[in-house]
Amino acid sequence: MSKYLPFTRDNDLTLLYLGQRYFTALVAAIDSATREVVLETYIFEPDDAGRQVAAALERAAQRGVAVRVILDGVGTSRRLPFLVDWVESGVVHRIYNPRLFGKFGFSRTHRKLAIIDHAVAFVGGINIIDDDNAGDGTRMDGPRWDFAVQCRGPIVAAISIAFHIQWLRLAPGYLGTPFRYRRRGQRGRLHAPYAGQAAFVARDNLHNRRAVEKAYLTALGRARHEVWLANPYFVPGRRLRRALTQAAKRGVAVHLLIGRNEFRLLDTAVPWLYAKLLDAGVRIGEYDVRQLHGKVAVVDDVWATVGSSNLDALSLFLNHEANVVVLDDPLVIELRDHIRQAFSEARLIDPARYGERSRWRRLRQWAAYRLYRFVMRLLTRGNYD
Known part of the structure; x- marks a missing residue:
């Protein structure tokens, strides 16, 4: 396993908690653009947030800024009402995998990226959708629990390259990526001597198939004190589960926050998977105060990641994902406090009560997990372990 990440230092990083703060920062950055705006997202809804961002993109194009947008063919409907306005104003867009099974197989672009003038970039888990929009025409009781990072500094170059490779990949007549971007960076130690040290980690199906997974494995393998991990869809492969249990067995306080009440199959x-984690000493909290959508983690108060990658087969082995990894920056502590607060509101899994659950409940959980595993192995062509 590679121990290297393309870390750069002297980055200016800002944690954006919840969609409203993200949209405010994103629209302000787009409105200040003078040369180029690019955006890639899984969901782009024509609700208040979507119209706000779409209008900012149109304004930028109308004043001569080059604006390009990548939308996922399943996550975002191609019948968006403002696509016609985009064409008229000069906003250019491309669709990743327009059909369920298309040119790129079953994979989706699940990344949430924006880069403005090669100077400021946004990476995270927040789609272009209202905080409380459930996506099915109904409203949720509260905003999604989610994050993005606003980045300035050398890391923006790596984020920009990832978008432009994806843009070329979606060009008509694409036959293959015209070049490979391989960058060897500073060794990914948990303790770094410079503030603002960060790396961009992108997962695709060409050159970086396990990039996000490896970033997690490296951090968990070097953890010595404490791990805070929050993810809505927690069905990782054996390696990640083993890394969590091994960390707990060597005395690391491992806290796992898992989302609930979005997909019934996953809830079951x-x-x-809890048995071995609980036996190793991992503390598990199920969060259903509101929709947990953030894909974040903090290790030893010095390492953190924010991004789009869920810890499931689709994100780790199939979809295109993007995360930022941060070292020794105030953002790490800020993120840890958010996860810790949510964990305090979660329903903790009691090992004794879990062990006493009925045979029928165990059978249902086993059958649901086996069904999920079977489907994922088919979709990932056996890569899901």
Whole structure:
């Protein structure tokens, strides 16, 4: 396993908690653009947030800024009402995999990226959708629990390259990526001597198939004191589960925050994985105060990641994902406090009560997990372990 990440230092990083703060910062950055705006997202809804961002993109194009947008063919409907306005104003867009099974197989672009003038970039888990929009025409009781990072500094170059490779990949007549971007960076130590040290980690199906997974494995393998990990869809492969249990067994306080009440199959399947984690001493909290959508983690108060990658087969082995990894920056502590607060509101899994659950419940959990595993192995062509 590679131990290297393309870390750069002297980056200016700002944690954006919840969609409203993200959209405010994003629209302000787009409105200040003078040369180029690019954006890639899984969901782009024509609700208040979507119209706000779409209008900013149109304004930028109308004043001569080059504006390009990548939308996912399943996550975003191609019947968006403002696509016609985009064409008229000069906003250019491309669709990743327009059909469920298309040119790129079953994969989706699940990344949430924006780069303005090669100077400021946004990476995270927040789609272009209202905080409380459930996506099915209904409203949720509260805003999604989610994050993005606003980046300035050398890391923006790596984020920009990732978008432009994806843009070329979606060009008509694409036959293959015309070049490979391989950058060897500073060794990914948990303790770094410089503030603002960060790396961009992108997962695709060409050159970086396990990039996000490896970033997690490296950090968990070097953890010595404390791990805070929050993820809505927790069905990782054996290696990640083993890394969590091994960390707990060597005395690391491992806290796992898992989202609930979004997909019934996962709500039933995920608890089947709790047994070995609980036996190792991992503390598990199920969060259903509101929709947990953030994909974040903090290790030893010095390492953190924010991004789009869920810890499931689709994100780790199939979809295109993007995360930022941060070292020794105030953002790490700020993120840790958010996860810690949410964990305090979660329903903790009691090992004794979990062990006493009925045979019928165990059978349902086992069957749901096996069904999920079977489907994922088919979709990932056996890569899901």
